[in-house]
Amino acid sequence: MTDQPPKTRVVILGGGTAGWMTAAALINQLGQSCDVRLLESEEIGIVGVGEATLPHIRYFVEALGIDEADFVKATHATFKLGIEFHDFGKIGTRYLHPFGSFGAPLKDVPFHHYWLRLHSERRGGEIWDSSICNVMSERKRFLPPKDIALYNYAYQFDATLFGPYLRELSIARGAVRTEGKVVDVGVDPETGNVTALTMESGERVEGDLFVDCSGFRALLIGQTLKEQWEDWSHWLPCDRAVAMPCTSPPGGIEPYTRAHAMTAGWRWRIPLQHRVGNGYVYSSAHISDQDAADALVAAVESTPMADPRVLRFRAGRRKRSWSKNVVAIGLASGFLEPLESTSIYLVQGAIAQLIELFPIGAVRDEDRDAFNRSVDVEYDRIRDFLILHYHATERNDSSFWNHVRTMDVPDSLHEKMELWRRSGRVAKYSQGLFFEPSWVAVYLGQGVIPEGWDQRADVDDAQALEGAVERMLAQISTAVDGMPDHAEFIRARNASIDAPA
Amino acid sequence: MTSGRAIRSIAVAGGGIVGLSAALAFARALPGTRVTVIETTPDPAALADVLPTLHPMAARFHGLVGVDKAELVSSGIATHHLATRFEHWSAPGQPWVHAFGAYGKPAGVIPFDQIWVRAHRAGQALDYDRYSVGAELARNGKFVHPAKDPDFTGSRFAYGLRVDPEHYRAHVRKPASDVAFVEADIGEVERREDGGIAALTLTDGLRLEADLFIDCTGPGARLISLLEDSFEDWSAWMPFDRLALESVPGDGMPATSDRITAEADGWTIEWPLRGRTLVGRVGPQGTDITRGRRLRPWVHNVLAIGDSATALDPLHGYQLALAQNAILLALELLPGRDFASVETDEYNRRAEQVTRRVRDFLALHYLRSGVWRELASVEPPDSLAETLDHYEHRGRLPYHEEEIVSRDSWTAALLGLGVVPRHDDPQSISVPLEQSVPAMQRLADEIRDIVAGLPSYGAYLAHVAR
Numbered sequence: 014m015t016d017q018p019p020k021t022r023v024v025i026l027g028g029g030t031a032g033w034m035t036a037a038a039l040i041n042q043l044g045q046s047c048d049v050r051l052l053e054s055e056e057i058g059i060v061g062v063g064e065a066t067l068p069h070i071r072y073f074v075e076a077l078g079i080d081e082a083d084f085v086k087a088t089h090a091t092f093k094l095g096i097e098f099h100d101f102g103k104i105g106t107r108y109l110h111p112f113g114s115f116g117a118p119l120k121d122v123p124f125h126h127y128w129l130r131l132h133s134e135r136r137g138g139e140i141w142d143s144s145i146c147n148v149m150s151e152r153k154r155f156l157p158p159k160d161i162a163l164y165n166y167a168y169q170f171d172a173t174l175f176g177p178y179l180r181e182l183s184i185a186r187g188a189v190r191t192e193g194k195v196v197d198v199g200v201d202p203e204t205g206n207v208t209a210l211t212m213e214s215g216e217r218v219e220g221d222l223f224v225d226c227s228g229f230r231a232l233l234i235g236q237t238l239k240e241q242w243e244d245w246s247h248w249l250p251c252d253r254a255v256a257m258p259c260t261s262p263p264g265g266i267e268p269y270t271r272a273h274a275m276t277a278g279w280r281w282r283i284p285l286q287h288r289v290g291n292g293y294v295y296s297s298a299h300i301s302d303q304d305a306a307d308a309l310v311a312a313v314e315s316t317p318m319a320d321p322r323v324l325r326f327r328a329g330r331r332k333r334s335w336s337k338n339v340v341a342i343g344l345a346s347g348f349l350e351p352l353e354s355t356s357i358y359l360v361q362g363a364i365a366q367l368i369e370l371f372p373i374g375a376v377r378d379e380d381r382d383a384f385n386r387s388v389d390v391e392y393d394r395i396r397d398f399l400i401l402h403y404h405a406t407e408r409n410d411s412s413f414w415n416h417v418r419t420m421d422v423p424d425s426l427h428e429k430m431e432l433w434r435r436s437g438r439v440a441k442y443s444q445g446l447f448f449e450p451s452w453v454a455v456y457l458g459q460g461v462i463p464e465g466w467d468q469r470a471d472v473d474d475a476q477a478l479e480g481a482v483e484r485m486l487a488q489i490s491t492a493v494d495g496m497p498d499h500a501e502f503i504r505a506r507n508a509s510i511d512a513p514a
Numbered sequence: 515m516t517s518g519r520a521i522r523s524i525a526v527a528g529g530g531i532v533g534l535s536a537a538l539a540f541a542r543a544l545p546g547t548r549v550t551v552i553e554t555t556p557d558p559a560a561l562a563d564v565l566p567t568l569h570p571m572a573a574r575f576h577g578l579v580g581v582d583k584a585e586l587v588s589s590g591i592a593t594h595h596l597a598t599r600f601e602h603w604s605a606p607g608q609p610w611v612h613a614f615g616a617y618g619k620p621a622g623v624i625p626f627d628q629i630w631v632r633a634h635r636a637g638q639a640l641d642y643d644r645y646s647v648g649a650e651l652a653r654n655g656k657f658v659h660p661a662k663d664p665d666f667t668g669s670r671f672a673y674g675l676r677v678d679p680e681h682y683r684a685h686v687r688k689p690a691s692d693v694a695f696v697e698a699d700i701g702e703v704e705r706r707e708d709g710g711i712a713a714l715t716l717t718d719g720l721r722l723e724a725d726l727f728i729d730c731t732g733p734g735a736r737l738i739s740l741l742e743d744s745f746e747d748w749s750a751w752m753p754f755d756r757l758a759l760e761s762v763p764g765d766g767m768p769a770t771s772d773r774i775t776a777e778a779d780g781w782t783i784e785w786p787l788r789g790r791t792l793v794g795r796v797g798p799q800g801t802d803i804t805r806g807r808r809l810r811p812w813v814h815n816v817l818a819i820g821d822s823a824t825a826l827d828p829l830h831g832y833q834l835a836l837a838q839n840a841i842l843l844a845l846e847l848l849p850g851r852d853f854a855s856v857e858t859d860e861y862n863r864r865a866e867q868v869t870r871r872v873r874d875f876l877a878l879h880y881l882r883s884g885v886w887r888e889l890a891s892v893e894p895p896d897s898l899a900e901t902l903d904h905y906e907h908r909g910r911l912p913y914h915e916e917e918i919v920s921r922d923s924w925t926a927a928l929l930g931l932g933v934v935p936r937h938d939d940p941q942s943i944s945v946p947l948e949q950s951v952p953a954m955q956r957l958a959d960e961i962r963d964i965v966a967g968l969p970s971y972g973a974y975l976a977h978v979a980r
Binding site: 021121368370371431432440441442465471 | 519521543544578623845848849850854856860864900903908912913937943944
């Protein structure tokens with residue numbers, strides 16, 4: 014069968030971050046198999062999800078053949094080594110969830126087991142010092158790693174610039190953009206497939222495969238195909254955010270995102286090159302919009318650049334993100350609050366699966382099912398990890414924290430926490446997000462100290478072990494001494510682009 | 515505190531390769547823990563104790579327990595194993611060489627097998643195994659260690675070992691201060707209140723208490739079967755139920771590949787060892803062999819490893835790989851001596867993920883062979899059915915956590931069996947034939963030239979012995 018089937022006509026509805034990421038990736042990876050057309054309306058605003066990202070974004074950008082320095086400059090990006098959580102386990106505490114491990118395994122045993130043992134003997138210092146990301150963050154240093162086994166990084170960028178950046182790139186590579194609102198969705202009465210979208214102008218846009226990136230509106234997957242939404246707000250009650258950018262304060266740029274726990278949710282702080290993104294994610298059942306906005310204004314550390322703006326959402330996911338010939342990507346597919354900067358990652362994961370399972374001719378049930386299973390695994394695993402941030406707390410200072418502290422958690426999370434409490438072990442998964450160091454960070458950062466640890470960590474003499482740990486910490490500290498200041502690094506990079514070749 | 519719950523003593527039932535490997539690994543990882551090996555009468559059906567195949571992944575186990583690979587070879591216990599040649603296995607097809615390590619080179623994110631399939635359909639590809647360094651070495655009776663430079667084609671293969679089982683057993687039976695060996699059989703079994711085992715009385719009268727009992731007694735599973743009898747039968751997917759092993763004198767010039775030949779009522783494998791060839795005939799005669807797995811290999815304080823946990827026929831020789839994998843997993847997840855089910859459950863969950871895919875891989879060879887026609891109508895296990903569906907449709911291999919069968923192994927078997935994707939993956943057409951075909955030809959030439967310049971395996975061994 015050397016003859017190729019005709020090109021698949023892909024129609025993407027919605028030109029936000031998800032829509033243009035999908036367009037850019039499809040045109041790049043499957044340009045010879047599909048035509049990509051994106052419909053967007055300037056009248057419909059975008060939510061502009063996530064200014065903070067995870068390291069996976071680097072590979073997305075790289076696969077598109079984008080030069081990192083150019084990208085960082087264009088999106089006013091900064092580098093991110095992790096997220097610093099304040100006041101989550103207990104008011105007055107803080108910890109960094111790093112994009113890297115704690116120490117290095119010794120004799121096949123992860124470092125944190127040795128730390129747990131030393132800690133029980135009141136030795137070994139702080140585990141955070143064994144994370145190079147943490148030491149870099151404390152000192153506001155940044156340098157890309159020689160090897161991502163050492164640590165990794167992501168970007169904090171202006172999401173309203175990311176979409177347009179990809180739009181320009183996609184159109185240059187052959188994607189077709191159509192401006193206007195969709196007023197009618199044509200459905201084949203026999204198959205139930207979507208056949209065409211009719212624009213306000215009267216133009217009828219036909220397609221073989223439709224990607225619903227219309228956000229919470231979910232025009233195709235929800236309004237047209239009526240795919241059910243699985244609601245998770247009983248575990249993740251935050252349903253609104255109030256956002257307000259501020260000027261960059263003096264004193265350098267933090268190479269990390271901050272999350273401060275608040276009375277009825279938490280507040281993000283994302284430093285970009287030219288400003289700081291701030292927002293309060295809250296549960297409307299526990300605080301009013303006005304009180305949330307006031308709390309945000311009171312908490313920010315520099316001058317506001319705009320009035321507070323309220324966003325509404327609901328935690329959960331579509332029971333099936335791919336139904337008939339419609340694939341939902343982004344908010345039409347599901348929503349998890351940005352506590353761990355997962356929004357863009359989820360878009361990226363869905364795109365990768367769509368490319369891997371891209372229909373050859375008609376859509377097959379087997380491919381659809383495989384896609385939906387994969388989306389479910391991603392969402393379910395992130396969901397558990399997010400719930401942990403709320404549930405593992407001593408806070409009893411508000412009705413919000415009382416609720417999340419005492420609520421029943423999913424069985425899948427309960428088992429993971431039990432395993433950790435027994436012996437400091439993290440249930441192992443290799444699919445989806447958040448592996449051992451991430452869980453270790455949140456557990457220890459929020460005061461969940463296990464009763465035991467790997468028996469092999471008891472073998473060596475405590476003093477010898479402590480010496481080895483001290484040497485490792487000294488090595489980390491010396492390595493960071495040689496790294497440039499984060500803001501300096503960005504300035505130098507930007508300047509190198511402006512300089513003539 | 516862990517120290518309050520730490521395992522202080524371990525009894526290993528079974529003195530074959532598996533039991534001794536477990537004793538060695540636990541004693542080394544947990545000095546101060548008393549390990550007793552009960553060398554019970556060997557069970558010839560405990561295939562992990564009697565088969566010679568060690569997959570490349572054994573290197574990690576050997577490294578952790580301090581077994582020197584080079585010493586195994588220089589002392590004549592082991593030979594290098596690069597590949598297995600399958601003959602008459604695929605009814606319409608050609609013989610094929612199943613090698614360890616990579617086939618071809620991927621083009622960016624596009625796997626090599628998809629590139630090969632396109633060229634093959636256009637009649638412009640050599641046999642798939644011509645693009646494997648390991649297969650080419652094996653075909654020519656040669657051996658060399660993989661090159662260190664990952665960009666050099668001569669680095670793109672892997673090797674396992676073929677051990678003489680009795681000598682290898684003697685090698686891993688290392689005397690150590692914390693390990694005791696008792697030659698006896700199991701008499702009385704005393705139970706714990708929670709259902710576990712408190713102590714064994716051996717036939718020599720010794721009463722042996724332990725915190726943890728490791729059951730390496732073979733498919734009879736003499737300890738763990740007392741606790742729970744829950745077995746998943748795989749015989750529908752691995753239909754031949756007997757194995758006859760025979761030793762044939764060799765000419766002292768071992769090959770680097772095994773040979774498997776399919777026959778009407780079974781199949782034969784030849785393992786060339788130093789000075790002899792071990793021949794296994796899988797079919798109507800010989801020792802009964804079990805195929806299946808225990809649903810929970812870890813119950814209370816009893817852990818089954820080897821054929822007591824998962825039993826397979828000898829195809830691809832995954833027995834020891836699974837046993838070593840299980841030993842390392844048990845060490846990674848070693849519970850306290852109260853054996854909370856949340857801890858043993860995690861072991862059982864992960865162990866199941868590993869074994870299920872090995873089962874699928876073996877089942878593939880039978881259900882898609884075509885030699886045994888009655889098997890073509892057997893319904894595959896769900897996860898294999900999914901793999902077949904996606905591979906036959908467009909050359910996709912679904913991802914499975916904890917899988918130890920590599921993508922290269924899957925594609926070598928699938929394509930060897932003639933399971934060729936119907937469609938090109940849409941990503942793969944970005945590499946045009948005008949580009950891929952010459953690149954493939956250059957690669958095949960390069961592999962041929964690399965191998966042609968090497969001395970024979972016999973010469974290699976003579977050099978090592980010096």
